[in-house]
Amino acid sequence: MPELPEVETIRSALARLVLGKRICQVRVAGKRVIDPLTKKHIRKEILDHRFVTCLRRGKYLILQGKDFSLLFHLGMSGSLIFFPKSKTPGKHTHLLIRFHDGSELHYADPRTFGRIRFYPLLPLERIPELSRLGWEPLDGGISLSELGKAFKRRSAPIKQVIMDQRLIAGIGNIYASEILFDSSIDPWKPARDLTRPELGRLRRAMERVLSAAIDEGGTSIISFQDAEGRRGGHQNSLQVYSRIESPCPRCEGIILKRNLGGRATYYCPGCQRK
């Protein structure tokens, strides 16, 4: 599941690998990931152009040309992989972009939860999907009082609230569990009940956990591959996620897995108390 660190890992690699290369061929398959209008635009308006910028916002990746933005969301199982030489597309490849030097960029997505959309060049905040997103956790722009104010209106468990993309952008199921363990907060605690010290620890944990994951190239639990087809390394650094019944790294407790709002939630009942 590509969350902020995985998308950022892909973004930094693509910035190095594809920018400035002239696009000489485009192939689009299927219509679920790429809607028919986007398909039309991709075929008409990308050929012979170049990507000049590669950005990330939340879990979205944006490849910009001189006069367009191509927006990607990788959903559950999307991958964006660069091949230095031509490669036969797999059966789940929805978009293949060939560059003039013979290299290729493939978007593949077996479960088709991902989306690709074409937009004319707009300020990011005018792209509808991005306009709905909340704070960037690594921008340093979240003030504790604003965060506290937003939480005050939410009675839902804190885990659900930090995964709400409209409030904070980029945190999914894996990092939500990791961040709450790092900050010693019970995932079921209503957001509005967080104390000031908890708020501070939570903000710090968001930065620490997400940056550590980026430094290790993301988390590959099942299938994540970076832009060069490699696995990330952060799955070996996870403290609680997928570590059911392992000893807690911090206390004498045992990591448990429970359902919260339909999502697998890993936590230590010893050090994450209400």
Next chain:
DNA sequence: ATAGATCTCCGGCAGC
């Protein structure tokens, strides 16, 4: 207006 609950999409994979 807003928060929250529920439903939907899809195919890999675990479990039987």
Next chain:
DNA sequence: TGCTGCCGGAGATCTA
């Protein structure tokens, strides 16, 4: 070997 059910980001829809 083959079948069945589970899982999940985010948008839509409904309720309170």
